[in-house]
Amino acid sequence: MTDSASPADGDLVRSPAKVEVPEHVEQAIRTLIRWAGDDPSREGLLDTPKRVARAWREYCQGYGEDPSLHLSRTFEEVGGYDEVVLLKDIPFQSHCEHHMAPIIGTASIAYLPRDRVVGISKLARVLHGFARRLQVQERLTAEVADCIWENLQPHGVAVVIEATHACMTARGVRTPGVGMTTSRMMGVFRDDERSRKEVLSLMGY
Ligand SMILES: Nc1nc2c(ncn2[C@@H]2O[C@H](COP(=O)(O)OP(=O)(O)OP(=O)(O)O)[C@@H](O)[C@H]2O)c(=O)[nH]1
Ligand SMILES: [Zn+2]
Missing domain, CATH: 1.10.286 (GTP Cyclohydrolase I; Chain A, domain 1)
Structure with a gap:
């Protein structure tokens, strides 16, 4: 640059x-x-x-970091744990790339580990690394899911984000109270209906 x-x-x-x-x-x-x-x-x-x-x-601190680095330290000794790991309702803030207005919401991030797990705070760090940029919610959702998928190579990843966009509430159409929900399901959460239902139910949907 x-x-x-x-x-x-x-x-x-x-x-x-x-x-x-x-x-x-x-x-x-x-x-x-x-x-x-x-x-x-x-x-x-x-x-x-x-x-x-x-x-x-x-x-916009996220431009200065590579969120995938947060996933480089993993733990293998988890007593044979091979079920879903979920971090639910993580609050985050971002800014929309169209108006540079705040996007405020929560994300639920789950994965089904293959052999190794990551420190749970790191999932929130990945989220913030991508959120602290100019974003659209769809890309934020995809980037978080893809980062976990590529770096942990788990059996499945599920990311659901709910947010309100100040560009819709404070200006433009001025419609407060409207939330946007986006999701990205990968691996078993995409291919297997029972797994998808289980993770969505753990997330509270
Ligand atoms: N899909 C998507 N749209 C978004 C997001 N954040 C903001 N937007 C929308 O981006 C659109 C930009 O539309 P434009 O018509 O180019 O801009 P505008 O004239 O300011 O539009 P209005 O907001 O309707 O006044 C608006 O409809 C916003 O609601 C997002 O994360 N995802
Ligand atoms: Zn906007």
Whole structure:
């Protein structure tokens, strides 16, 4: 990446709040404030471009990580456990790539292990790694499922995401209370109806 506004390695180990903000990024946010109808030089807005820039680096921290790395450490000694592992209702936040508006929701992630399991927090880390980018919910769902499928090579993966999109509630069609549900079933959860029903029932569907 050559753009000076792009993530640099050094920034990722520092708190996003400490990231230096280039002048042209601040300038762009001042332009947006003016476009929104306010005066970026009034006192209350003077530091806003810096804050907004840093907030966006934080919202989009996922661009600086490879979520598959979270799945590189696995455990084989699980006492012969060979049933579904499910992490249910994990809260997450993302931003839609069309309006850069918040997507707020929960994800349930399940897999049927083959020989090895992963630390359970890592499933949430994979989710956040993909969510902290500009997304559409369908791609987020697919990326999380594919990442687990490719890296753990389990018998099955099931991901169900429910979210509300601020671009639908706060603007545009302005329809609050509407949730979007997406799912991706792989392996036995796709091919075997009994397994799919079992995992959906464990998820509460
Ligand atoms: N499929 C899908 N659509 C999304 C997602 N997030 C936002 N959208 C939709 O993306 C669409 C963009 O439509 P456009 O017609 O290009 O943009 P727009 O004129 O701002 O549309 P409105 O939101 O209807 O005002 C809208 O219908 C949004 O509701 C998502 O995660 N998945
Ligand atoms: Zn949107």
